[in-house]
Amino acid sequence: MSAKPLISHAAASLSGQVRVPGDKSISHRALMFGALAIGQSSIEGLLEGEDVLRTAAAMRALGAEVTRGGDGRWTLFGRGVGGLAEPEDVLDMGNAGTGARLLMGLVASHPFTSVFTGDASLRSRPMRRVTEPLGRMGAGFVGRSGGRLPLAVIGTASPIPISYELPMPSAQVKSAVLLAGLNTPGTTTVIEREATRDHTELMLRGFGAKLTVEVLANGARAISLTGQPELTGQSIKVPADPSSAAFPVVAALLVAGSAITVQAVGTNPLRCGLYQTLLEMGADITYANARVEGGEPVADLLVRGSELKGVDVPPERAPSMIDEYPILAVAAAFAKGTTRMRGLAELRVKESDRLAAMARGLEAAGVTLEVEGDDLIVHGDGGLPEGGVSVPVNLDHRIAMSFLVMGMASRRPVQIDDASAIDTSFPGFTEMMNGLGAKISRVAE
């Protein structure tokens, strides 16, 4: 596939109403749980991005019936817990860490072998964080050095329930262990010191699993799942993704005179760290029509151009905004004063090393910053950054979108070398942003 360079010029102001695509985390899980349930599940508002489409294809390869109706509604007929079938071919998860890690958990407690691969980005990401606990449950793994993909999962016929304390705050690792626990007799427990997104817990309960959450004396959460439940097909409505909404929201804050509405954004508190931080920076964001849609809290966000000030973002907030640091770093470059983003080690093992990518790109665009260990410290003077750079994206959708947003308000345009990764999480991003008044266009190669 040939690269798709894009350039983003300064916009006059942004206005209008948009609804960003469905939540990626919830979409992956809806497909996986629908494939395990007895009977029919239907999903409205599924994110039809590359990452999620790979999960849909994998669930088909594992024997579930997965179809998309003409109205955009997806229907599944599941196989029952423990009923997945050995896939005939390699499962290619593309760019998706969530798809790969959760599915490795799911198949680990099935008595067959499956092989996972992905694109160059996914093949470089660490998988030992899931193979280690899944190995304790009885599964075997044959992978490349460092436990990287391509990797074969040798599922076990007699899985062992474990109690596992997460060594890092990761909803993917938590979910991989719980999903392996689904087809494991007895109780599987995951202990997390810092709360991470809880979509697995909420949705598994919705499908009928018995799952309890206990807060321990030290404040950690122990999540216990009773194995081999009967899951029943559900109707799921996927809220708009707060991680995708972050891009139009920050764009509107940075482009003076903007006023936009982003509709039905998921407001799960474990996903809201960016919005809390932006409010602390002085952002003009109003939550309107707060309501519950399909079991998830949502609200319409009314956003106006704002003068931002630098803030200190504490490390314990990281799990609730882990995917939003790239766009927050852009906002920090326009703020007056210093923004300290602390405790970002996990940013280094995403689709790319996002800490390094942001530091390099912002510095090249004339922003003053420091990286101290795993902290990113951005010094803004309240003026507009210079811009005028071309940034390598390295298959990372959030780096691509963050720098296009930067170009909307910088003195000189900002270019990215390849926009194709954006489709993994936010198909239609460029068209939606241009509909609001952005000026993003193709660059002749």
Ligand SMILES: O=C(O)C1=C[C@@H](OP(=O)(O)O)[C@@H](O)[C@H](O)C1
């Ligand atoms: O569970 C999930 O859906 C996700 C968890 C996070 O990853 P980690 O678990 O690695 O923090 C996040 O970065 C990813 O985009 C989605």
Ligand SMILES: C=C(OP(=O)(O)O)C(=O)O
């Ligand atoms: C880290 C991300 O996704 P994943 O781990 O699923 O590739 C992301 O979407 O920013």
